[in-house]
Amino acid sequence: MPGYNRHRIFNYIIFFAIVFVLYYKNIFSFTPGMLLAIGLGFYIGTEFLTPDLDTNSTAYKRWGRLKILMLPYKWLFTHRKSSHDILYGAIVRILYISVIILGFYYLIFKSLPQELDLSPVYGIIFLFGIISANALHVILDKIM
Numbered sequence: 001m002p003g004y005n006r007h008r009i010f011n012y013i014i015f016f017a018i019v020f021v022l023y024y025k026n027i028f029s030f031t032p033g034m035l036l037a038i039g040l041g042f043y044i045g046t047e048f049l050t051p052d053l054d055t056n057s058t059a060y061k062r063w064g065r066l067k068i069l070m071l072p073y074k075w076l077f078t079h080r081k082s083s084h085d086i087l088y089g090a091i092v093r094i095l096y097i098s099v100i101i102l103g104f105y106y107l108i109f110k111s112l113p114q115e116l117d118l119s120p121v122y123g124i125i126f127l128f129g130i131i132s133a134n135a136l137h138v139i140l141d142k143i144m
């Protein structure tokens with residue numbers, strides 16, 4: 001089973017290789033905003049919202065004091081079962097953290113955000129970054 005750092009190295013090598021090939025082969029040209037959105041999503045997906053939040057992993061411990069927020073997730077999901085589904089696992093984690101963020105937002109502002117001043121394209125690219133990082137994690141788990 002690959003460890004936390006092996007997952008990180010694998011993810012970043014694949015990410016940079018794909019971005020490099022897409023850019024230099026003129027297959028896809030990223031605007032700086034798109035690159036930032038996918039890079040941020042990929043970083044969060046690699047470092048914090050990984051499939052290994054379902055166990056007492058380094059990724060789980062990286063949450064520091066906030067790891068208490070991930071405790072229900074850890075209790076709900078058996079290690080390497082549905083949390084390690086290539087698509088479903090990432091979507092569940094995104095929904096899980098979204099509910100927590102919206103909950104805190106509601107506690108602070110006593111209402112939910114009405115609209116985001118962010119282009120939906122960047123939001124989709126950001127989510128794609130998280131989902132891609134999770135997919136690479138699952139792929140490495142399956143091949144090693």
Ligand SMILES: [Zn+2]
Nearest residue numbers: 051052137141
């Ligand atoms: Zn894993």
